[in-house]
């Protein structure tokens with residue numbers, strides 16, 4: 305009797321185990337269907353999920369943009385994933401991107417509540433995270449008129465010309481010593497110095513280590529992007545449990561940025577009364593001190609804006625420079641055509657300048673193609689504030705939307721040979737072409753919250769590439785092809801093996817004015 309009971313118990317246990325396994329497998333499928341039918345509308349397609357965590361494991365993949373692109377080719381361009389119980393919509397095609405930016409731009413002009421409010425890096429005092437409202441509009445206007453708009457860029461041309469000469473001289477020095485150059489490091493100095501000088505009238509000082517510290521903090525911030533993204537996605541479910549994901553790491557970078565900025569602001573404040581034409585930081589400090597200012601600004605908002613601009617502007621542009629240079633080296637035919645263009649427009653006795661760029665269409669096409677294949681920001685997030693219809697599916701209010709720019713710009717329905725480096729595709733200048741490209745070409749995002757630094761980025765990347773191609777031949781260490789593997793883990797698209805090569809001077813008669 306006892307033996308029969310034991311056998312039955314074993315059978316019973318196995319049966320129960322199988323039942324639980326069945327439930328675990330079927331629950332997510334059933335649950336998704338139930339949720340969508342309960343709500344009485346169609347949600348976008350959703351791959352099978354795991355119990356409790358939902359689709360979290362899919363976001364933890366090392367190359368998130370690529371694994372989401374793969375999922376989309378199976379389930380469709382609009383995906384509905386659940387992180388725990390929080391829905392997130394992923395957009396991966398040029399046609400859906402067109403629809404959301406054309407029909408829902410205001411609705412999606414919000415990035416969601418920042419996970420760690422008090423942080424200078426993507427906290428609640430930032431411009432990047434600011435809701436689309438009066439503060440954002442005030443700052444955007446100031447940013448365009450004082451820093452990034454066409455007239456402001458014309459006024460700051462000399463700053464960038466000086467930095468470009470410095471960039472050339474540093475490469476020339478390495479060439480003379482037959483030393484190898486880490487392209488992204490040299491590009492970082494050029495870009496960071498240019499942006500800092502444009503914002504506050506001076507670059508960060510190399511002598512007291514301030515510049516090195518700011519560059520280090522920018523790199524640390526970039527390395528944190530994936531964690532910030534996860535903190536953002538998990539903010540809602542974890543908030544209820546009183547958990548703030550990665551707070552220690554994010555606050556550590558924020559505090560060190562704050563220390564550097566306190567010193568810079570103090571020094572800048574002292575000079576405020578002397579300045580004739582005020583730079584952007586001066587204007588913000590004046591508004592901070594003025595009790596009757598149009599928009600009341602806090603000190604933290606000024607610091608956060610600086611962090612937003614240097615982080616958003618520096619690493620993106622330097623990685624774009626590195627990827628594009630690597631593509632040029634790997635495509636000798638492209639290098640040859642570009643050389644011919646620069647030699648015939650600029651010659652070999654003066655350095656290429658930003659005013660030459662409109663006359664160098666092939667160089668511009670190369671930079672665009674580099675950004676298409678390797679967008680430094682492959683995923684960017686928005687939030688649908690109100691309930692809306694996208695692609696025939698319902699999207700609930702306050703749902704995060706993540707746009708996969710990487711997938712959109714390799715969408716085979718809109719790009720011929722989408723994985724090939726072919727700058728020629730950008731040489732057509734028809735109006736229709738342009739209209740279409742605004743939808744399928746989104747390295748800078750789109751709409752109201754699209755990148756305000758786009759013109760500056762084209763100048764910085766275009767002139768850096770121009771100088772490297774005009775003035776030097778490049779010898780790669782250990783072979784003649786650059787390894788184009790992507791680094792795993794970060795959300796900014798970086799090269800797994802930084803581009804290291806030796807410059808060889810090809811313009812011995814180049815004249816450099818003595819201004820720098």
Ligand code: HEM
Pocket residue numbers: 431432433499612613614616617618620621624679680681684685747748749750751752753754755756757758760761765
């Ligand atoms: C190759 C270089 C760059 C790339 C690929 C890039 C890309 C992006 C992307 C994808 C966004 C999000 C857009 C969206 O949500 O639609 C963005 C936003 C932003 N970028 Fe850039 N960016 C670059 C350079 C710059 C530069 C040079 C600056 C300024 C110095 C800058 C400042 C900003 C700011 C302030 C925002 C936030 C805009 C807002 O929320 O309203 N970026 N950028």
